[in-house]
Amino acid sequence: MPLTLEELTADVLVVGGGTGGTVAAIQSARRGAKTVLVSEFPWLGGMLTSAGVCAPDGNELAAFQTGIWGAFLRELQKRQPGGLDHGWVSFFTYNPRIGAQIFADWVRSLPNLQWISGQTPVEVLRQGDRITGVCFSDFIVKAQVTLDATELGDLLVLAEVPYRWGWELQSAWQEPSAPAATNALTQLCPVQSPTWVVILQDFGAGNHAPAIAPPPNYDPAQFAGAWEGYSPEQFLNYGRLPGDRFMLNWPQCGNDYGLGVDRLVQSPQAQQEFLQEARWHTQGFAHFIQTQLGDRYGLAADIFPDLPGNLGGGAYALHPYYREARRLQGLVTVREQDILPVPGGQVAALPVDEQGQVTAIAIGNYANDHHYPTHINGQALPSVNLKPKSIRWGGRWTGTPFTIPYGSLIPLAADGLLVCEKNISVSHMANGATRLQPTVMNIGQAAGMAAALCVEHNCQPRELKVRSLQTALLEEPTAPAAIVPLFNSLPEHPDWFYWQSHYLQNHEQYLSNGNYADARTAKSILSVQNLSSSVQSVHQKFSGTFNRYGDQDYRFLSSHPCSLVNEEWSLVTLQPIVNQSLESCSNNCKLTILGRLNPSGKWILIERIQSV
Numbered sequence: 001m002p003l004t005l006e007e008l009t010a011d012v013l014v015v016g017g018g019t020g021g022t023v024a025a026i027q028s029a030r031r032g033a034k035t036v037l038v039s040e041f042p043w044l045g046g047m048l049t050s051a052g053v054c055a056p057d058g059n060e061l062a063a064f065q066t067g068i069w070g071a072f073l074r075e076l077q078k079r080q081p082g083g084l085d086h087g088w089v090s091f092f093t094y095n096p097r098i099g100a101q102i103f104a105d106w107v108r109s110l111p112n113l114q115w116i117s118g119q120t121p122v123e124v125l126r127q128g129d130r131i132t133g134v135c136f137s138d139f140i141v142k143a144q145v146t147l148d149a150t151e152l153g154d155l156l157v158l159a160e161v162p163y164r165w166g167w168e169l170q171s172a173w174q175e176p177s178a179p180a181a182t183n184a185l186t187q188l189c190p191v192q193s194p195t196w197v198v199i200l201q202d203f204g205a206g207n208h209a210p211a212i213a214p215p216p217n218y219d220p221a222q223f224a225g226a227w228e229g230y231s232p233e234q235f236l237n238y239g240r241l242p243g244d245r246f247m248l249n250w251p252q253c254g255n256d257y258g259l260g261v262d263r264l265v266q267s268p269q270a271q272q273e274f275l276q277e278a279r280w281h282t283q284g285f286a287h288f289i290q291t292q293l294g295d296r297y298g299l300a301a302d303i304f305p306d307l308p309g310n311l312g313g314g315a316y317a318l319h320p321y322y323r324e325a326r327r328l329q330g331l332v333t334v335r336e337q338d339i340l341p342v343p344g345g346q347v348a349a350l351p352v353d354e355q356g357q358v359t360a361i362a363i364g365n366y367a368n369d370h371h372y373p374t375h376i377n378g379q380a381l382p383s384v385n386l387k388p389k390s391i392r393w394g395g396r397w398t399g400t401p402f403t404i405p406y407g408s409l410i411p412l413a414a415d416g417l418l419v420c421e422k423n424i425s426v427s428h429m430a431n432g433a434t435r436l437q438p439t440v441m442n443i444g445q446a447a448g449m450a451a452a453l454c455v456e457h458n459c460q461p462r463e464l465k466v467r468s469l470q471t472a473l474l475e476e477p478t479a480p481a482a483i484v485p486l487f488n489s490l491p492e493h494p495d496w497f498y499w500q501s502h503y504l505q506n507h508e509q510y511l512s513n514g515n516y517a518d519a520r521t522a523k524s525i526l527s528v529q530n531l532s533s534s535v536q537s538v539h540q541k542f543s544g545t546f547n548r549y550g551d552q553d554y555r556f557l558s559s560h561p562c563s564l565v566n567e568e569w570s571l572v573t574l575q576p577i578v579n580q581s582l583e584s585c586s587n588n589c590k591l592t593i594l595g596r597l598n599p600s601g602k603w604i605l606i607e608r609i610q611s612v
Contacts, residue, residue, distance in 0.1 A: 006139040008114075010036040011455040012448070013143035015121050015134055018046025019437055020420040020444030021149025022103050023068045027448030029113035030478055033455050036141050037107065037115045038134075041318050042305055044103040044115070045096075046151065046421075047437045048072075052197030052304070052317030054099060055090035055239045055247055058366030058399060059438030062574045066363075066491045067473070067481030069441040075102050082242035088234075088601035091574065093241045096199075096317075097303060121150070124159035130460075131159055131416035145451040145461065146417050149444070151319070152264060153326030153423035161414050162329040165265060166190035167428045175336035175429045176387045177368075185372060185381045191324035192432070193258030193371045195249050196275075196282040197317040200236075200289065201300040202244040209298020212287045215280035223288040226253040232293050237600035245300050248285065249321065251371055255282040257320075258373045265326065278320055286315075322422065323371060323435050330425025331462065332359070332407030339368065339389060339402040339433045345512025346391050347485055348402035350503070358504045359466050360403035360483050361446040361473065364439030367399040368432040389433070392552030393487065394579045395572040396603075401485030401514060404434065406466045409447055415460045420447035445481055449473055467504070474500050488515045488576040539594040539607060546571070546591045554582055556591065556604060570603040581609045 010033075014025040017039025025037035043050040059065065065073055076094050077084055079102065084092045107115050116139075123135040125142065133142035134155070148155035156163040167186040170178040179186055203209045227235035239247030248255055257278040263270035290297055299315035307318060332351070342349050351359045367390045374381060389400040408425040409418045419425075420443050422435045433439075450469050454461055457468075473481045474497055482491060484503045489496055499516040503509065511517055544558040547568075554571040571593075573579055585591070595606040 005135070008036060008139060008141045010034050010114075010141060010143040012036070012145050012147065012451040013134060013141045014038070014147045014149050014448070015155055016149030016151065016421065017041065017044040017115075017117065018149055018151055018421055019048055020046070020440045020447065021147065022046070022107070023441045023444035024147050024149060024420045024448030024451070025113055025115075026068065026106050026110065027445045027476075028452045029110040030476070031449060031452035031472070032112070033452040035113045036143070037113060038119050038136060038141065039115065039117045040120050042117050043100040043318060044107060045100055047321055047440070049096045049100040049103065050304070050318040051321040052096055052199065052247060053249055053321045053437065054096040054241065055087055055093045055249070056437040057090055057369075058364060058436040059442070060091050060574055061365070061394065061398065061487065063487055063489055063491075063576060064363055064365060064401070064438075064482065064485065066479075067442055067476070068445050068479045069438045070491070071479045072099075072102060072441070080242060083596070085596055085598050085605055086242055086600060087237060087240040087247075088598070089238050091605065093239060093247065095241060095243070095245075095303070121154055121158055124155055126159065129414055131414055144416065145454050147447055147451060148417065148419045148423060149421050150423070151322045151325060151421065153328070153419070153421070155417070156326050156328060156419075156423065159414065159417065161411050161417065163326040163423070164329060164428070165326050173333070173335045173337075173427060175427060177336055177385065178427075178429050183382050184379065185384070188376050188381065189258050189372045190262055191428070193256040193261065193373060194278060194320035194322050195256050195371075196278045196320045198248050198255070198282050198286050199241070199300040199303050199315045200246045200248060200286065200297050202246070203296050203298060205296060208295045209290070211295065212283065212290050212299060214287045215283040217280075218284045218287065220288050220291075223253050223285055226250065226285075226288070228252070240600050248282070250285075255285045256371050256373065257281045258371075259376060275320065279316065282316065324428070324431050325422040327428075327431065328408075328419045328423055328425045329412055330408045330419075331410045331412060332405045332425060334404065334408050334424070334426040334430045334434060336368070336387065336427060336429040339364075339400070339430050340387060341389060341391070341400040342512050345514070346393075346400065346487075347510075347512060347514040348400055350403060350484065350507045350510055351405040352507055357466060358507045359405040359407060360504075361406045361450075361466065361469055362404040362439065362442035363401060363482055363485050364404065364434055364436065364442070365399040365401040365485065366433050366436040366439065367397075368429070370432040386429075386432070394574060395552055395554045395570060395582060399433065402433065403483065403485065404439070404443055404446070406446070406450070406469060409443070409450070410461050415462070418447045418451060418461050420444045442481060445479070446473060449476070470504055484510065485514055486516050488580075490576065540596060541592065541594055541610070542604060543590070543592045546585050546589050547587050548585070554585075556593075559590075569597070570601070571606055572603045573606040575607060578606050578609055581612070585612065
């Protein structure tokens with residue numbers, strides 16, 4: 001490296017401005033550490049913004065809207081015209097430009113946080129087994145703790161820190177869904193398929209959007225059957241955004257792209273070839289939609305900023321949505337068994353170390369969701385039969401809550417380094433649940449807090465006492481983060497900290513149903529209902545008849561003279577007191593509810609039951 005490079009010093013260096021890295025830098029700085037955040041792209045937020053996945057999955061229940069994740073949702077609700085509940089894949093859809101502005105505002109409000117964009121790491125500095133900083137093309141940053149928050153785990157390669165890429169067979173950890181032997185899928189698709197997101201606009205009936213040009217080697221056959229089983233309207237409404245826009249992140253004959261995905265980690269040239277193909281694949285999908293559904297649908301304008309090389313800009317995300325990265329070989333590895341519910345229960349077991357200490361530092365609750373192509377070069381690939389981890393709650397399917405142990409952020413041997421993205425120490429199988437945006441935000445907040453605490457205590461990440469990290473997260477003054485999944489524990493309640501701490505200290509008392517055990521539970525939840533700071537939409541009042549079609553399958557027929565008459569709508573909720581009330585409602589009872597109508601999902605999202 002040239003000797004003339006500018007040298008910066010920091011307590012904490014975060015490399016990568018994606019979902020985990022942005023949150024880690026914010027939390028580190030809020031704790032008081034002098035922090036430098038270096039991002040490749042001009043937008044912060046990664047999956048949630050620059051990659052265009054503005055319909056986050058998981059941690060949607062009110063009890064799990066904590067930490068910086070919950071704060072982000074509430075800020076989106078304030079800034080997004082029309083609210084957030086528009087699509088059916090997520091309760092929260094928004095213009096990614098607004099999300100990027102929120103992160104930028106938070107970062108710029110912190111005087112001890114320096115953000116540098118447009119840079120990628122070139123070299124990692126070491127002293128023996130300790131990482132001491134990172135070289136970029138124009139400068140060097142030296143820091144006490146460095147965080148790898150890159151989309152593909154780039155620092156792991158540069159620092160020669162052991163990592164995994166690809167599948168583990170069942171013999172490795174006895175994961176129930178792992179393959180017993182290699183096959184065509186494991187060989188051709190070592191990691192999950194990325195998706196290059198594009199956003200379409202409905203220009204209205206009778207209007208004509210500019211034509212979307214077909215890319216080189218366009219083959220419409222690869223998209224045939226994309227919305228089979230769905231109406232065109234249902235297909236588009238999957239990721240419906242405010243303002244008659246549609247986020248395309250569609251797995252069924254859509255814009256997932258996994259052909260030659262190994263090229264992402266082979267060489268810069270091979271990576272660029274893959275990225276160009278993935279971008280063209282999405283362009284082909286957008287062209288196919290326009291030719292099949294009509295030219296009222298075209299590319300949305302002025303969503304993403306332009307970048308050199310025309311790999312992004314306008315309607316196309318700045319980079320792909322990477323579902324998987326190089327995965328650290330850490331002190332602890334999250335396996336499929338660690339994210340599955342305990343027998344007969346609704347939650348995964350809390351991770352406990354040899355001393356009986358709960359090591360959890362972040363919550364996730366999404367299903368184990370894997371994306372692979374079904375065919376490559378005409379060859380049919382085997383399917384993956386994943387062990388289910390979904391449950392019914394609040395009138396709909398949600399994922400079994402699980403937790404991330406602190407040891408999965410720490411390398412086996414290297415000091416001065418933490419990871420905080422999809423690059424944590426996790427098996428290929430379990431990555432399908434740990435990779436989701438809210439979980440990665442929670443991981444980032446924990447990593448940023450851990451790094452700042454290491455600076456305070458002048459210790460290495462492996463030496464930091466996990467209990468001190470857990471307490472700091474629970475007591476964080478700006479955005480306290482839950483650590484133990486409790487369905488019926490709202491963060492606004494005065495007993496929230498007590499129950500979080502109780503189960504961290506008494507893990508053997510943690511109930512398999514995921515609720516805290518207290519005779520005052522119902523009254524306790526009800527007392528805080530009016531104070532809940534979970535994301536709420538503009539309320540409407542509906543009166544009608546309730547019916548139950550099965551376990552946690554609730555329907556509603558309105559009795560008011562409005563558009564709902566003679567139409568049956570699903571009832572769903574994110575609130576624990578409403579869930580409890582719905583469970584006790586009898587068929588044909590009369591309800592008056594407050595909530596919001598979502599035509600895309602054909603549900604009413606209930607915030608409160610006014611009368612039964």
